Amino acid sequence: MAILGAGRVGTTLGRRFAEAGHAVRYGVRAPDDPKHASVPGPVWSIADAAARADVVVLTTSWAGAEATLRAAGDLAGKVLIDATNPIGPGMVLTHGTTDSGAEQVSRWAPGAQVVKAFNSIGMEVMANPRFGEARAVLWLCGDDVPACDAVSRLAADIGFEPVRLGPLARARFIEPAALVWITASATLGREFAWGILRRD
Ligand SMILES: NC(=O)c1ccc[n+]([C@@H]2O[C@H](COP(=O)([O-])OP(=O)(O)OC[C@H]3O[C@@H](n4cnc5c(N)ncnc54)[C@H](OP(=O)(O)O)[C@@H]3O)[C@@H](O)[C@H]2O)c1
Secondary structure (H helix, E strand, O other), X not given: OEEEOOOHHHHHHHHHHHHOOOOOEEEEOOOOOHHHHHOOOOEEEHHHHHHOOOEEEEOOOHHHHHHHHHXXXXXXXXXXXXXXXXXXXXXXXXXXXXXXXHHHHHHHOOOOEEEEOOOOOOHHHXXXXXXXXEEOEEEEXXXXXXXXXXXXXXXXXXXXXXXXXXXXXXXXHHHHHHHHHHXXXXXXXXXXXXXXXXXX
């Protein structure tokens, strides 16, 4: 796996995937920067990390997403997990609800099997998706069914209950869900997650 961006989300997810037994490399724009000394795994250039991975996880700021994908080179045929949130000033979705950041990511990375996931909960939940006996729900979507299968398995590996919502355009629903989570965190704090109540 290549985690593009070694910030809070990147290192949290990277640590969890490594603990679950996956080979994780980080791809950053300045691998020799001393600030990456504490990153929990090998730190390479974006191009090198992406080229040698089957699964690429985009965890940069939204502002850095396009440049990062350009630096990654050809991602055709790879699973590309988009964990970003396309949020601009004033807590507004930059792509509104008739398009989405995930669909923009797909246009920037032609041929990649883009799956939207890991964007709708805070990094504290990524670090520990267990809530007693329950597991945090992870909304995900993507056009490629085997890619969604793979991301569902990865999410389950680190303790989530993955819930697929269909094709990539469903990111138009999942990205606003992040705004709900962020807004609710102002009153609930950050140790809460999505869950589902079922009736038989
Ligand atoms: N924080 C959360 O709880 C949370 C939860 C769900 C989703 N998200 C989303 O996840 C993404 C990352 O959030 P974060 O909290 O991890 O942010 P962060 O700690 O600020 O990390 C952002 C990362 O983006 C990289 N970056 C920024 N501009 C770049 C560029 N032009 N080229 C390459 N890399 C660039 C930074 O690299 P440098 O170190 O080189 O600057 C850094 O590694 C955001 O899209 C956010 O909306 C966050």
